[in-house]
Amino acid sequence: MDARILLVAPFQDLYEVAEKVVMEQFADAHACVKVIQGNLQECMEAVKQEIESGTEVIISRGGTATLIEQNVDIPVLPIEVGVLDILRAMMTNGKYPDKVGIAGFENVIYGCEEMESLLGIHFYEIYLHEEAEAETKIKEALAHGVELIVGDAISVKLAAKLGVPAIMIHSGREAVYKVIREAQIIGNIRRQEKEKSVLVRTMIDQSAEAIIATDTDNRITLFNSMAEKLFCISHFEALGKSLFEVIPALRLCETDTIHDVIEDIQQFGDKTIAVKKAILQLADETIGRIYTLQNVSQIQKLEQNVRKKLHKKGLVAKMQMEDIIGTSSICIAMKKKAVKYALTQSTILVTGDSGTGKEVLVQSIHNLSTRANGPFVAVNCAALPEHLLESELFGYEEGSFTGAKRGGRQGLFELAHGGTLFLDEIGEMPISLQSRLLRVLQEKEIMHIGGDSVIPVDVRIIAATNQNLAKMIEEKVFRADLYYRLNILRIHVPTLQDRREDIPLLAKELVKKLGRVNLNVQRLDSGALEYLKQCSWQGNIRQLANIIERVMLLSDGPVITKQDIVEARDEANTDIEQGIEEERDFSTDNLGRMEKDTLLRVLSEEKFNYSRAAIRLGIHRTTLWRKLNKK
Numbered sequence: 001m002d003a004r005i006l007l008v009a010p011f012q013d014l015y016e017v018a019e020k021v022v023m024e025q026f027a028d029a030h031a032c033v034k035v036i037q038g039n040l041q042e043c044m045e046a047v048k049q050e051i052e053s054g055t056e057v058i059i060s061r062g063g064t065a066t067l068i069e070q071n072v073d074i075p076v077l078p079i080e081v082g083v084l085d086i087l088r089a090m091m092t093n094g095k096y097p098d099k100v101g102i103a104g105f106e107n108v109i110y111g112c113e114e115m116e117s118l119l120g121i122h123f124y125e126i127y128l129h130e131e132a133e134a135e136t137k138i139k140e141a142l143a144h145g146v147e148l149i150v151g152d153a154i155s156v157k158l159a160a161k162l163g164v165p166a167i168m169i170h171s172g173r174e175a176v177y178k179v180i181r182e183a184q185i186i187g188n189i190r191r192q193e194k195e196k197s198v199l200v201r202t203m204i205d206q207s208a209e210a211i212i213a214t215d216t217d218n219r220i221t222l223f224n225s226m227a228e229k230l231f232c233i234s235h236f237e238a239l240g241k242s243l244f245e246v247i248p249a250l251r252l253c254e255t256d257t258i259h260d261v262i263e264d265i266q267q268f269g270d271k272t273i274a275v276k277k278a279i280l281q282l283a284d285e286t287i288g289r290i291y292t293l294q295n296v297s298q299i300q301k302l303e304q305n306v307r308k309k310l311h312k313k314g315l316v317a318k319m320q321m322e323d324i325i326g327t328s329s330i331c332i333a334m335k336k337k338a339v340k341y342a343l344t345q346s347t348i349l350v351t352g353d354s355g356t357g358k359e360v361l362v363q364s365i366h367n368l369s370t371r372a373n374g375p376f377v378a379v380n381c382a383a384l385p386e387h388l389l390e391s392e393l394f395g396y397e398e399g400s401f402t403g404a405k406r407g408g409r410q411g412l413f414e415l416a417h418g419g420t421l422f423l424d425e426i427g428e429m430p431i432s433l434q435s436r437l438l439r440v441l442q443e444k445e446i447m448h449i450g451g452d453s454v455i456p457v458d459v460r461i462i463a464a465t466n467q468n469l470a471k472m473i474e475e476k477v478f479r480a481d482l483y484y485r486l487n488i489l490r491i492h493v494p495t496l497q498d499r500r501e502d503i504p505l506l507a508k509e510l511v512k513k514l515g516r517v518n519l520n521v522q523r524l525d526s527g528a529l530e531y532l533k534q535c536s537w538q539g540n541i542r543q544l545a546n547i548i549e550r551v552m553l554l555s556d557g558p559v560i561t562k563q564d565i566v567e568a569r570d571e572a573n574t575d576i577e578q579g580i581e582e583e584r585d586f587s588t589d590n591l592g593r594m595e596k597d598t599l600l601r602v603l604s605e606e607k608f609n610y611s612r613a614a615i616r617l618g619i620h621r622t623t624l625w626r627k628l629n630k631k
Helices: 012-025 027-032 040-052 064-069 082-092 114-119 131-143 154-160 173-206 227-232 248-253 297-312 329-343 358-368 386-394 430-445 471-472 482-484 496-513 528-534 542-556 562-586 589-605 608-618 621-629
Strands: 006-007 033-037 055-059 077-078 099-106 121-130 150-152 166-169 210-214 220-223 261-269 272-282 285-297 346-353 374-382 421-424 445-447 454-455 462-465 489-492
Touching: 006 012, 006 064, 006 173, 012 027, 012 562, 033 040, 033 220, 055 064, 055 173, 055 297, 055 374, 055 471, 064 154, 064 621, 077 173, 082 150, 099 154, 121 131, 121 154, 121 386, 131 154, 150 154, 154 166, 210 248, 210 386, 227 285, 248 261, 248 346, 261 608, 272 297, 285 297, 329 358, 329 489, 329 496, 346 358, 358 374, 358 462, 358 562, 386 430, 430 482, 471 482, 496 528, 496 542, 528 562, 542 562, 589 608, 589 621, 608 621
Parallel strands: 006 033, 006 055, 055 077, 099 121, 099 150, 150 166, 346 462, 346 489, 374 421, 421 462
Antiparallel strands: 210 220, 210 285, 261 272, 272 285, 445 454
């Protein structure tokens, strides 16, 4: 939308010319250019009303333009009188004397001296600064031999009163067109600047930070609404005063250097405030300083909100202690220990065979802890290659390695801030990363890959493994110092073999949970439950769940019998036996040497780049490393 322009015509013929120019040349902007007629004081009321309605630039002529300019705070453009306008006026008289007086306000007679050489006439310029002096100045001109007055409406009116011939200068269409175009340019620039100013002002006032700006004498020039709330001081009280008079504690942030950016923590009464100060410069000149301040408690609340949103995105523990099914003494003892451990902040090491439900226990501990409202982040250390695991855990800066995401990325330690980080299969973590993990446990801070600053983190670590870490320490593949850091509190999850009396309860619960698999199946009979109790479950709860799901898929009736389970187990055992036989064939000494030779050959061809070699071999980088280092 174009800027709104008001053209005030002091007399009728200018009004008619302006209306015609607007209709012919500015038809598309007609609604934005308004023409009214009025002279001097009689038009001021209308001008004020138009300004209140949104007029951004005013156009007028002569004394009316000067008067309006003195009474408004928006741009006022005069309709300049050119040589052509003066010539046009003089030609209406037919002939003219040797000495002609050009009378009017400066914006009317500017440049008329160029006419002398053009027409061979001597012009006497009569400058009017205000209407009251017009008569006196015209009399002075007559005393100097002026025989004809050419000028604006006021000059012509007074000349007639004194009995002197006078001709009014009328503004031509070209002058009106030119000034409207200039007004449009000025108005649009002002509108753009206003929009930018409103945008900046809104951003400043909506900022979560208190923002204070000062000039070179430390006088406050800006004091936003958040600063008002933070210091309980109105900006009316603060503006123009010395910063250190209004907020004395900010003097502590001053240094002797000129080009400085300072970040500091200051105490303001009972509030702890994070302060950042920067120099304001225009070209090479210092024009002031800007301070951004934020209540540390607000930062913490904001951080909590971010964590809650991350929590809603899936970084959440879903399992509760009630989800751990079992009434055996060993299971009850494990749960009691877990409840006690949950109330502490210490690191926990969970041990147990694969499939025993270690993650269910870990999630239950998190949900019982004081960190239950914080995020729960789980990572399997065996599932990711070394370099990827490192970037996932610690995050990275932009450009820190090929393929790094623009803007960098937060690590899992940061995502877990205020909550729990579950490191599953901790025994599979490469030893080079173990030292970094140890430092996090000791210092409670991390550093991004490619970064140069530390980031404090408040994370509880719970690690799990199905390996014998003590033996791994002897084999030099697990750090002893990390082991002792992790093994502060320890819980062992028993196998199904150790808690056979819980198997019937687990089986019934699994049938209930897997009901969607086969809606016809309702229960297991007593024979089936007793048979399940007597079976050997090398894969623990995971294997039991697989068998129950298989039985339910194959079952035709509402009750699962012992025979159903026998058939399902026989089928499953056949699969296992075939897998074991294949493993035996492949793991002979000769094939073992052949495998290692192949791995080394591919690694050599890829110039010992483990990632490219692993891709060619179709295995994880970690698996490749493990196979080559297996004794």
